[in-house]
Amino acid sequence: MLTYARWQYFVILIVLLFSALYALPNAFPQDPAVQVTANRGGTVDEALLARVESLLQEADIDTKAVELDEGNLLVRLSDPASQVVAADALRPALGNDYVVALNLASTVPDWLSALGATSMPLGLDLRGGVHFTMQVDQDATLDKRLDVTAEDLRVLLRENRVRYQSVERRPDNTVIATLADAGQVDQARDLIATSEPTLQLSTQGNTVTARVSDAxxxxMAADALEQNVGTLRNRINALGVAEPVITRQGDDRIVVQLPGVQDTAQAKRIIGATATLEYRAVVEGNPYDAVTSGVVPPQAEIYYRTEVGPDGNPIPVLLNKRVIATGDQLVGATSGIDPQTSSPAVSVRLNNAGGQRMFDFTSQNVGKPMAVVFIERVPEVRMVGGEEVRTVRVDREVISVANINGVFGKDFQTTGLESMQFAADLALQLRSGSLAAPMDFVEERVVGPSLGAENVERGMKAVFYSFVFTLLFFLVYYRVFGLITCIALLLNLLAVVAVMSMFGATLTLPGLAGIALTVALSVDANVLINERIREELRAGLPPRAAIAAGYEKAVGTIVDANLTAILAGLALFAFGTGPVKGFAVALIVGITTSMYTAVSASRGIATLIYGGRRKLKSLAI
Structure with missing residues (x-):
């Protein structure tokens, strides 16, 4: 019998309202915008807002609005050309204290945003996006390798009671260990050869020279590039950016494309950061006297805290040259609030080697202070002789000094951080892995806004005309059941857009092709149902019984065909990258929704039209 329960009609109504609600934000176009985010040392407040407004007025740039938005400053503009001009005007004026990045600002009404409804991000090929080309500093990789080698040799000689005067690195890519006793040269050489078999060793007098081979x-250069690519993937995945493109370019460059990204300033700060931590012992002594006189204890270096003293200058502190543990030995980090001090904190877990060194140090220094040093490499560009010279400035700041209250090893907490945002960013950088070498942004641009607009227009035309042609064909060939099919198709398209918007799936040009394909698959399902109903009518079944039999007998075939297509989509998503994944996502979502709309929703509409007629003699099919 042709029946359809009331609760099933209620489900159709819920699906319709849900689809319309969560697809609605896509009807609100986004504003081209420039986003200003504070770097370390910068503050986003009303004073910055007034300063930005003044700078834009001086540059004769018209704005739609300049507003504070969740700790960022957002400048809304009328067109992409003004967006680029505004960014170029603000960057040199605001300096390194702020990150100025191109963005797209939402115009979705607050009541929709409060319900969690957002517009579907468009991919790089549809709306454009941020394109970064990053230069990897290979020299820094070598410097880091030599620094680690020198420290390892010091520890090796000290643990094996080989007395040395100094272990230092030289500009010619060598580390030279000068021993106190020339009679221990052979012993030192054997120890180093066993511990570091890849080093090329030579001896002369009381020195052992270790050289890193050309091979x-x-x-190291190749590994650094691969590690940076992997680290960037981890960081961007942690940001929730959909379908990023991260590829090598030559021997020392990486291309990063971020389509559909919502916060380019945050992305730029995170992916370009080379921040890490070092844990060092605090050396007894008066740091102010050391700064004034220039006389520093031989085992110490002068660092500065993030806080300022009564004189308005950063507070100096003497730290031991020897590093207890570094961020490279970290295997986990999470941000949170320290319950004792109610201050932002990062909970840290070290690997076995770092945990053992931390345990050994804290066992011998309970009650003594230990400092946490925040190290950040900041790319800089200077003009020398009319040419750009790219350098890296290394900033070292002591973010925390605390007494060791008890012995600990792998698991501990870094407290006293300046803000929850800084704690979250630091935990993300540490958790996603350290960059093997610092990187400099050598190119940043918005990709294809005009081409993206043309692609959107053509893609939407393709979907629109495919739907219109289907509508006309079904209305002529299947009459009333053609109308039912078109209503089901429209509900399917609405549901696909709603689901992809709700889950933040990025719509790409292949994704539009996937949506067009789901229209075809949904049509195929309705063709099976309609033809089955025709066969039942030819077999002599009454109209209502023919409708019921047509739906019931076609369901098995439809489910088999759609499940096979879904499995193909899952394979594309699992093994594909970039545009292939975009196609797979749209295909999987579209097929899933069409299985409901083509079978259940269309049957509900047919029952609503024909189920209540008592003297039904024929069907318009």
Whole structure:
């Protein structure tokens, strides 16, 4: 019998309202915008807002609005050309204290946003997006390798009671260990050869020279590039950016494309950061006297805290040259609030080697202070002789000094951080892995706004005309049941857009092709149902019984065909990258929704039209 329960009509109504609500934000176009985010040392407040407004007025740039938005400053503009001009005007004026990035600002009404409804991000090929080309500093990789080698040799000689005067690195890519006793040269050479078999060793007098081979230098450069690519993937995945494109370009460059990103300033700060931590012992002594006189204890270096003293200058502190543990030995980090001090904190877990060194140090220094040093490499560009010279400035700040209250090893907490945002960013950088070498942004641009608009227009035309042609064909060929099919198709398209918007799936040009394909698959399902109903009518079944039999007998075939297509989509998503994944996502979502709209929703509409007629003699099919 042709029946359809009331609760099933209620489900159709819920699906319709849900689809319309969560697809609605896509009807609100986004504003081209420039986003200003505070770097370390910068503050986003009303004073900055007034300063930005003044700078834009001086540059004769018209704005739609300049507003504070969740700790960021957002400048809304009328067109992409003004967006680029405004960004170029603000960057040099605001300096390194702020990150100025291109963005798209939502115009979705607050009541929709409060319900969690957002517009579907468009991919790089549809709306454009941020394109970064990043230069990897290979020299910094070598510097880091030599620094680690020098420290390892010091520890190795000290633990094996080989007395040395100094262990220092030289500009010619060597580390020279000068021993106190020339009679221990052979012993030191054997120890180093066993511990570091890849080093090229030579001896002269009371010195042992360790050189990094050319083959290892080339391997280090390749490994650094691969590690940076992997780290960028981890960081961007942690940001929730959909379908990023991260590829190598040559021997020392990485291309990063971020389509559909909502916060380019945050992305730029996170992916370009080379921040890490070092844990060092605090050396007894008066740091102010050391700064004034220039006389520093031989085992110490002068660092500065993030806080300022009564004189308005950063507070100096003497730290031991020897590093207890570094961020490279970290295997986990999460941000939170320290319950004792109610201040932002990062909970840290070290690997076994770092945990053992931390345990050994804290066992011998309970009650003594230990400092946490925040190290950040900041790319800089200077003009020398009319040419750009790119350098890296290394900033070292002591973010925390605390007494060791008890012995600990792998798991502990870094407290006293300046803000929850800084704690969250630091935990993300540490958790996603350290960059093997610092990177400089050598190119940043918005990709294809005009081409993206043309692609959107053509893609929407393709979907629109495919729907119109289907509508006309079904209305002529299947009459009333053609109308039912078109209503089901429209509900399917609405549901696809709603689901993809709700889950933040990025719509790409292949994604539009996937949506068009789901229209075809949904049509195929309705063709099976309609033809089955025709066969039942030819077999002599009454109209209502023919409708019921047509739906019931076609369901199995439709489910089999759609499940096969979904499995193909899952394979594309699992093994594909970039545009292929975009196609797979749209295909999987579209097929899933069409299985409901083509079978259940269309049957509900047919029952609503024909189910209540008592003297039904024929069907318009």
């Amino acid at each position: 290892e230098l080339q391997q």
